[in-house]
Amino acid sequence: MYEQIAFYLFSALTIGLFLITVMSKNVLYAMTSLAAGMVLISGFFFILGADFLGVVQLIVYVGAIMALYSFAMMFFDATKDIKEKNTNPALIFVLGGLSALALVLMFTAPIYNESIQALYPMHEGVGNAQDVGIVLFTKYLIPFEVAAVMLLVAMIAGIILAGKKMDQSLTEDKGADDEILTQKDAK
Amino acid sequence: MIGLTHYLVVSALIFSIGLMGVLRRRNLLMLFFATEVMLNAVNIAFAAISHYYNDLTGQMFAFFIIAIAASEVAVGLGILIVLYKKHGSLDLDDLASMKG
Numbered sequence: 056m057y058e059q060i061a062f063y064l065f066s067a068l069t070i071g072l073f074l075i076t077v078m079s080k081n082v083l084y085a086m087t088s089l090a091a092g093m094v095l096i097s098g099f100f101f102i103l104g105a106d107f108l109g110v111v112q113l114i115v116y117v118g119a120i121m122a123l124y125s126f127a128m129m130f131f132d133a134t135k136d137i138k139e140k141n142t143n144p145a146l147i148f149v150l151g152g153l154s155a156l157a158l159v160l161m162f163t164a165p166i167y168n169e170s171i172q173a174l175y176p177m178h179e180g181v182g183n184a185q186d187v188g189i190v191l192f193t194k195y196l197i198p199f200e201v202a203a204v205m206l207l208v209a210m211i212a213g214i215i216l217a218g219k220k221m222d223q224s225l226t227e228d229k230g231a232d233d234e235i236l237t238q239k240d241a242k
Numbered sequence: 243m244i245g246l247t248h249y250l251v252v253s254a255l256i257f258s259i260g261l262m263g264v265l266r267r268r269n270l271l272m273l274f275f276a277t278e279v280m281l282n283a284v285n286i287a288f289a290a291i292s293h294y295y296n297d298l299t300g301q302m303f304a305f306f307i308i309a310i311a312a313s314e315v316a317v318g319l320g321i322l323i324v325l326y327k328k329h330g331s332l333d334l335d336d337l338a339s340m341k342g
Contacts, residue, residue: 059243059244062244062248066252069252069256070252070256073256073260073279076263076275076276076279077260077262077266077275077279082271082272089278089279092282093278096282096286099249100285103249103289103293104293105289105292105304108285108289108304108305112285112308115311116282116311119312120278120311123316123319124315126319127271127322130323131271131322131332137269137333138333139267139269139333140268140335141266141268147262147266151258151259151265151266154258155254155255155258158258159251159255162253163247163250163251171295173295173296174297174299175297175298175299175302176296176297176298177297177298186298187301187302187305190298190302191302195302202309205309205313206313209312209313209314209317210316212316212320213317213319213320215320216323216324217323217324
């Protein structure tokens with residue numbers, strides 16, 4: 056009973072918040088609603104018994120990725136509305152609706168294959184985090200290490216891309232910046 | 243009773259919202275938001291399948307998707323900052339440099 060209430064509440068709220076993310080003209084509104092939707096998605100994970108995944112979703116998505124976005128927001132001018140030239144909005148809505156319909160039809164089709172077996176079954180009486188840890192560090196050890204190297208590469212790339220010319224301001228006018236720089240050079 | 247189909251339908255709807263955002267948006271930052279929405283939708287589907295088939299593989303793939311999303315955001319935001327320094331705007335129409 057509570058599961059049903061939670062499921063319908065979370066799904067309605069998530070869809071609404073993500074619609075705001077996609078439709079909003081203001082970057083701050085879009086980012087805030089995206090963060091709220093991600094918190095609710097971790098709620099889905101907790102309902103589904105994937106506790107560790109829910110915690111990771113909260114820490115990585117809501118914590119790290121949203122913090123990264125809000126840092127990036129400081130570089131761009133986030134207060135003014137975004138003006139976008141939409142060439143053909145009707146076509147986009149039709150395409151989006153059609154793809155939604157096709158996906159829903161695909162997923163509601165019954166699965167006839169009865170021979171689907173669990174490759175790494177969950178164990179009764181063992182916590183989700185323990186189960187995940189055992190599978191992750193035995194069967195998925197190499198992908199785990201590759202993911203670690205990928206994160207390292209991403210970190211270096213982020214530092215190098217964003218770190219160049221960090222002493223210059225992006226949003227203020229160029230004249231003031233040049234003035235500051237010439238003053239610095241004079242010293 | 244909530245079944246697997248419920249979760250898959252919600253996931254499909256959220257994925258379509260993200261797809262619509264990718265088609266509709268002209269601002270690169272907003273395109274990134276729409277991509278995050280799509281990745282989250284796929285994560286829901288993986289977690290639901292993992293729960294209803296009693297299999298941990300779905301959760302594993304969801305973890306790797308989260309790792310990929312994190313690195314995508316790190317590199318992507320670096321590229322966005324470089325683009326903003328160079329062009330002063332994140333609009334795709336302003337960034338189009340090739341006339342065709």
